[in-house]
Amino acid sequence: MTSGAEPLLSVRDLVQEFVVRDYGGVKGGVVNAVSGVSFDVWPGETLGIVGETGSGKSTLARSVLQAPRPKSGAVVFRGADLVTLRGSSLLQARRHLQMVFQDPFGSLDPKWKVRDLVAEPLIAYRVGDRAARRRRVEAVLELVGLDPAGHGGRRPRELSGGQAQRVAIARALAIEPAMIICDEPVSSLDVLIQAQVLNLFEQLRAELRLSYLFIAHDLALVKQVSDRVAVMYLGKLCEVGPGEAVYRQPLHPYTRALLDSVPGAATARPAAIRGEPPSPVHPPSGCRFRTRCPRAEQRCADEEPAMRELATGHSVACHFPLVPVAEVTVRSEERIGETPR
């Protein structure tokens, strides 16, 4: 899936923090939402990022788009580092990078009509004249399976969830992006509608040669739509690799735990992961997953694991990664039942 020498999007050491205000506005602590994340997305590729609540995946998406600007790091999109750009140069550089949000109704201005919503990026980037814009809006609405005549004049609250999400996708497609960042785009939709919208994503990917950064908390979903998968925990990436490889041969204990927790995954369920996710204001020292990891040892508390490539294109940040399949079953059964630390 890698075509061309340069990645379309290259993120290096991205850091994003939020200040938590206590009562009275006093600084209470700092949420380390994203702590040094690096990855590449190649043209035509879909990179899936899977993480649970508190993993920082949504913050990551917004930081890539500079909304708000990350505290540090580099986001190179089509050769331009977005972090260093301001104002109209940022707008121009970011033009081919669009986003689709989780809640379709929240991401569409409730007072606007569908055709105006889809035309907004065309107007802002001054694409064509009125007639050309109208044609483009109609074309893109049809592309997502909506009827321009029937749906164009409606407001979001007159649409169903699936239709509203299609409008959001149409808006993202209007100015011919190279890449779309999808932040949980189907999580608020019913199963059958979800499948429809996912198929739409695939169809658009094939027809328009789009790249996606697809973010979700559902591992099966992410694997379904992605070429490569990255697993995120508490602001850091644990494992990155081709979807099949991550699924068949997970190297990180957290990935293993995620796989085991999928309902209906296995008929005999191994024990679910223990403990509660730690607070992102006070993440554990060293490896952030160590407080819930059945394999944790002293080294995990002392030293933060670096991302190492163990197989082609398959990297993991763990001092004691799970090794190939045969041994995995034995080791994880051994360790389950022991209290970590």
Add this chain to the structure above:
Amino acid sequence: MSAPLPDLRPAPDAAIAAPVRKKARGRASTLRIWIPAGFLILLAFACFIWPQIYPVPKPVGGSILEAGLPPFSPGHILGTDPNGNDVLSRILYGGQVSFEVGFSVTVIGLVVGGLLGMAAGYWRGITDTSIMRVLDVLIAFPALVLALAIAEGLGPSESHVIWALAIFSIPATGRIARSATLAIREQNFMLAARLSGTRGWRVIGRHVIPNILPQLMTFALLGFGIVIILEGALSYLGLGIPLPEPSWGSMIAQGQQVLSAAPEQALIPSAFLFATVVALNLLGDGLRERWGVR
């Protein structure tokens, strides 16, 4: 087109909540809007248009010979005041004043206060801080003392009243506009608009204003009523519309002097003032309910 069934997951309550909510919006809420609105429209018509098309006695320059006539006297359906002026006519012309002052102050507040508030809420940071401090200074001025100063310095007049009250209305509207803007600023559709390339004032004009307008309008209506009362108070104190020009406030002041002999002199303008303000409040409430403003 029947309402499509939402296929969002948070729907467990949707099927339950939706039909009940639909029932509440119905004839009752429409009445709550149109009855006060109808009254106000009628009153505005009476004050502004009626005297143009129907000969109404002049509100000033009455003869002392006709002073103190009771209501239902021939030619003076509400009687005359101690100076011989027709009360109904003074009510109507005084009503013009109330509407003019109320309208002007409200519009100034909406435009100036609204823009400042939206700018503060949207851009935050130093813009927010500086605008809010300016508005704080304005709101700290006691309106009546300021009006007194202006009246003393520049002489009382309708436009002076308007400016004095505007100093009050701008920060009040500004605060509402700011908090409404803050509330929607964090919504995803605002971020989506910025990601679509729309910038600055265009975002405010096309996204913020349409969404906060219901809140601003309902606040403006309630403010309208308050301004009318304030104008009445100022005129009552002699700081507003100078005599002999009619104003409901000054009519009440005059009526106070003959309260025991001819109570209707004070009661009639009071009743009109009361009814107008109540109608404005009811209209504001009805619209708030209809537009779902919290």
Add this chain to the structure above:
Amino acid sequence: MNRVSTASGPLLEVENLRVSFPGRRSELRAVNGMSYSLYPQRTLAIVGESGSGKTVSCRALMGLLPQAAVVTGSARFRGVELLGLTDDEMRRHRGTNIAMVFQDPSRSLNPTMKVGNQIAEAVRVHQRVSKAEAGQQAIELLRLVHIPVPGRRFHEYPHQLSGGMRQRVMIAIALACRPKLLIADEATTALDVTTQAQIMDLLLELQAELGMTLMLISHDLGLARSCADEVIVMYAGQIVEQASTPQLFARVRMPYTQALFEAIPRLERPSHAPLPVIGGRPPDLSALPAGCSFAPRCRRAADDCRATTPPLAEHEPGHRWACWHPIETPVA
């Protein structure tokens, strides 16, 4: 602590339950004739999408529907009719007989009250005990739901707990008076998948320990498969298929169930494989089509499907479905 039910009959018997809401122009028929039986200590999963009626039907059992709702039919809990009870009578049932855990714990817990007190309050609704005694029971319940250091957590507020912990507190509140039936209405939908696994394990463990019957409402067929003994699939207010879990997943019969099943992304599927989808949207509950509600979207629909509604019947022992043209060949 084991409360094994000695009754040999079903714990809950629902017959022809119908719920409708009067709308401005027409009625909204949320539940259209639902009948099933639930036996003690079993786990039943009711699966469906939004608008299927699964939540409304359970709220009808608990008496939690708005005044405007029109409820007909019968729902007997151990022989006692639940529908049509007065508020007071229903209150006596809630807690001691049936309890419910809802989807979003942050909306169901009082943010200004300590969690321990909220549990104690639930205890004192049904038992005449002192505040201290209720507090003790609350700590025991916190321990029961595996909240570590329950003595300390008692004094915390909901916002100080994580989503999983809050849901555990909700479960503790629901268990305060040892209900015989616990209904979990999308109780894990708002939680992360790892937390969801923990909470489901907890519920199953509690069921075994306390001899409870469990009813799971969910849109997640996978969850039903791994946790339930029996599954009911609902569409447009009716039961379209019902069977024990192994039976259902071995031989899905109703095309809607199959569509649900196929639409779920599965780890085993290769990347970018198109998901088998069916078009359209769930029907408008105020204007249900004649005949089978699923017919407009069903690939196998024929004229008889559109003309008459197929009845729910036990075509195979232990497996009921409502379809004129059920799937014959087994699904992978």
